[in-house]
Amino acid sequence: MRIRRFFILLFCLFLLDVRLDIGCALGMDLEELREKLRRDKEVQRKVNPYEAYDEGLRYYTGRGTPRDLLKSKHAFEQAEKSFIETLKLDNSLDQAKEEKKFLAQCYLMLGIIAASENKDKKAFHDFEKAAKENIGEAFYNLGLLYEQGRGTAQNYQKARQLYEQASQAHVTEASFSLGRLYENGWGVQQNYIEAKNHYEKASFENLPRAQFALGHLYENALGVTQDYSRAKDYYFKASEQDLGEAEYNLGLLYFEGKGGYKNLSLANEYFDKAEKHGFIRPQKKSKMRILEKSGKVEHKETALSQKDFMNLKTQNGDDLFQKGLNYQHGNGGEQNYTKAFQYFKKASQKGNLWADLNLGVMYEKGHGVAQNYQKAREYYESAAQQSLPEAENNLGYLYQHGLGMDHNYLMAKQYYEMASSQDNAEAFYNLGIMALNGQGCAQSKEKALDYFRKACRLSYEKACSFIKK
Numbered sequence: 001m002r003i004r005r006f007f008i009l010l011f012c013l014f015l016l017d018v019r020l021d022i023g024c025a026l027g028m029d030l031e032e033l034r035e036k037l038r039r040d041k042e043v044q045r046k047v048n049p050y051e052a053y054d055e056g057l058r059y060y061t062g063r064g065t066p067r068d069l070l071k072s073k074h075a076f077e078q079a080e081k082s083f084i085e086t087l088k089l090d091n092s093l094d095q096a097k098e099e100k101k102f103l104a105q106c107y108l109m110l111g112i113i114a115a116s117e118n119k120d121k122k123a124f125h126d127f128e129k130a131a132k133e134n135i136g137e138a139f140y141n142l143g144l145l146y147e148q149g150r151g152t153a154q155n156y157q158k159a160r161q162l163y164e165q166a167s168q169a170h171v172t173e174a175s176f177s178l179g180r181l182y183e184n185g186w187g188v189q190q191n192y193i194e195a196k197n198h199y200e201k202a203s204f205e206n207l208p209r210a211q212f213a214l215g216h217l218y219e220n221a222l223g224v225t226q227d228y229s230r231a232k233d234y235y236f237k238a239s240e241q242d243l244g245e246a247e248y249n250l251g252l253l254y255f256e257g258k259g260g261y262k263n264l265s266l267a268n269e270y271f272d273k274a275e276k277h278g279f280i281r282p283q284k285k286s287k288m289r290i291l292e293k294s295g296k297v298e299h300k301e302t303a304l305s306q307k308d309f310m311n312l313k314t315q316n317g318d319d320l321f322q323k324g325l326n327y328q329h330g331n332g333g334e335q336n337y338t339k340a341f342q343y344f345k346k347a348s349q350k351g352n353l354w355a356d357l358n359l360g361v362m363y364e365k366g367h368g369v370a371q372n373y374q375k376a377r378e379y380y381e382s383a384a385q386q387s388l389p390e391a392e393n394n395l396g397y398l399y400q401h402g403l404g405m406d407h408n409y410l411m412a413k414q415y416y417e418m419a420s421s422q423d424n425a426e427a428f429y430n431l432g433i434m435a436l437n438g439q440g441c442a443q444s445k446e447k448a449l450d451y452f453r454k455a456c457r458l459s460y461e462k463a464c465s466f467i468k469k
Contacts, residue, residue: 047078047082052078053076053102053105053106056073056079056106056109057109060109060113069113076106076109077110080107083100083106086099087099100133103133104129108126108135108138108141110126111124111130112141115150118372118404120145123141123145124150124152125151127142134169136170136171136174137171139162139163140162140163140166140173142162147159147402147407157187160188163175163178163181167201175199175202176202176207176209179197179210180195180407182195184407184409184438185438192217192223195217195223196217196224203237206237206241208237208241208243208246211237211243212238212245212410214234215232215234215235215238216231216410219231219253219258220442228259228261229259232250232253234246235250235253236250239273244276244277245274248271248274251266251271251273252267254267255267255271320346320352321343321344321354323343324343324344324358326340327340328367336368337367338369340358340362340368341369344358344362345359348379348382353383353386354388356391357379357380357390357391357394359375363375364398372404373405376398377405380394387422392416392422392424392427393415393419393424393430396412396419396427397412397430398412400412409439410440412430412439412440413431413440413441416434417431420451425455425459426455428455428463429455429462432447432448432449432450432455432463432466435447435448449467
């Protein structure tokens with residue numbers, strides 16, 4: 001037994017001597033060889049970065065597994081760390097180049113996930129790291145953050161430069177975004193022809209929002225000769241991809257008979273499709289009215305006052321909503337947004353649309369709950385589906401200012417028009433601001449003043465002050 005152990009020991013010494021001889025042959029001393037062996041073992045123990053990256057994509061897209069952003073983020077973070085470690089090793093130039101590209105894609109996906117979680121600063125830094133490897137989608141997403149002022153100071157010029165880089169890298173959305181900048185005059189001189197060129201480039205790649213934008217230009221004679229036939233064609237192309245705004249506008253063409261296309265049956269068909277795909281059409285005026293709250297310039301801090309509520313006589317969740325209002329306004333001595341939020345949530349579950357409206361405001365402002373524009377939008381949409389003009393106005397505000405979504409003046413204008421059709425003074429004022437700045441329509445001071453007069457007649461003091469200037 002001792003003899004056997006002796007020979008095993010000799011064999012191990014022989015192997016160690018061979019390794020040392022190899023190390024010496026490669027010009028390594030003993031310490032260098034040991035360090036290389038240690039690093040080789042560490043690499044073997046680490047997660048395969050390519051497999052981790054592919055796992056992140058599967059969880060993100062829901063390909064072959066339920067979609068899970070948390071697991072997706074974890075997998076991309078593992079891939080990121082593993083790629084960084086492998087890049088420290090002695091790799092060939094081609095291998096290092098490939099690993100850097102995959103690492104940049106990890107940063108891109110982590111940035112996208114961070115943006116969806118409203119972690120804008122982290123998203124900005126991740127996109128910056130991805131952009132260093134000339135990833136087109138990273139240029140585009142950085143442009144969006146600069147345009148919206150998320151995670152960094154708003155800078156339209158920088159957004160335009162990044163969109164141009166992304167467009168050159170064949171990112172279709174970037175061409176559309178360039179068109180939007182030129183159409184609205186953000187960081188550039190307003191130029192409908194230039195906007196049309198960029199929209200056409202994106203439309204050629206079958207992007208429905210670009211097709212919708214072209215339809216809008218032709219319908220409203222913005223930089224082109226008014227052509228309802230071409231507007232209809234572009235709206236139809238976008239509607240084939242279930243774009244609610246396009247279906248709604250197509251319905252309007254048939255409803256109003258523009259270009260000789262009057263067909264009420266088709267109009268209703270497209271209106272129904274638009275609703276099905278998330279675009280809320282105007283409905284019959286609500287008989288219940290809410291008094292305008294003065295002292296707020298463009299957007300109400302509180303959607304509904306206690307006095308207004310007493311006059312509404314709603315039928316569902318009234319007592320819960322009343323308690324929410326008491327805590328929201330401090331009636332009875334204690335102002336507590338957290339408790340107000342809890343009561344509004346319970347009232348909403350009982351079908352109280354005023355609770356939906358106030359929940360939207362609380363999510364938008366971050367009162368009693370973490371600020372979340374997506375949630376605010378969901379609750380506003382719920383209330384707007386029942387033709388509540390304040391909710392329609394608030395939705396318009398989100399779209400106008402790009403809160404939790406891309407700036408979309410066309411959608412903002414349509415929601416403001418829905419609210420103004422029910423004599424919402426604030427919506428008239430906001431339409432005036434859009435007309436004054438040429439947002440979603442041709443710039444027109446005369447049209448803006450007309451909207452301001454309508455708002456003033458409804459006792460909206462901000463509009464009255466504007467007229468007197």
